[in-house]
Amino acid sequence: MGESIGIRERARGALRGELADVALRLFEERGYDETPVDDIASTAGISPRTFYRYFGTKEEVLFGDLPPTSGDLPALLQDHLTRLGPWESLHQTLRHVAENIRTERGRWSRLLRVVNTSDSLRAGHLEQQMNLAQSLIPTLAPAIQGQAAWRDLRARVLVYTALTCFDTAFSHWAEHEGDIEMLEALDIAFATVPNADSAQS
Known part of the structure; x- marks a missing residue:
């Protein structure tokens, strides 16, 4: 059971990383303010609803990993x-x-x-x-x-x-x-x- 949870978490982390990479590329090409969540989701091949399962806001795509952020x-x-x-x-x-x-x-x-x-x-x-x-x-x-x-x-x-x-x-x-x-x-x-x-x- 614990192993399957770990696999799911790794898969979730991998998709979150892929979404962040897609978003960053679009922000560079078009500008942050000119890139809506719908475009990020479409480019990544997912729905906007799925995007919001991984990021609460568009800003979080950048600030979720921008250091220092560690809760510990x-x-x-x-x-x-x-x-x-x-x-x-x-x-x-x-x-x-x-x-x-x-x-x-x-x-x-x-x-x-x-x-x-x-x-x-x-x-x-x-x-x-x-x-x-x-x-x-x-x-x-x-x-x-x-x-x-x-x-x-x-x-x-x-x-x-x-x-x-x-x-x-x-x-x-x-x-x-x-x-x-x-x-x-x-x-x-x-x-x-x-x-x-x-x-x-």
Whole structure:
């Protein structure tokens, strides 16, 4: 029984990936706003109703995989906080995301180009980042030293700064086909910011 469920999940994941590839190609050719769900479904050989079984919205075709999105990041951050300071914990948490995406530079480069052509997509990406920040801030705040009244503020600053480091490093890596590696880009981005762990009081 468990094996059959696993097979179904793999098949579902494969079709979801195929739909995302079809959608991305159409977005590149026609533009995101000019490509309705009906066209994506028709090109993929399925009905619009089937499309919505795999993606709740057209935006989700892009943002469902656009990193960092992992639902386990708060737990991963909490684990790092048992051994590391807040800033380095955020670094290592986002490094985990970077490790999972570094083999698909071409796909991410294409995806970012599509996002950057649409105001609605840029706004959606910002909303995604804000939602992720809100999931990380409550985990980080208790680990912040100093007056309790300022812990939430400091946690917000650190989380948003860390996500900016990730987003900037990710874009730089995806747009360059040279010797730049995602992990290296992320490490350099974090190193550019003075170490907030040593600045806590």
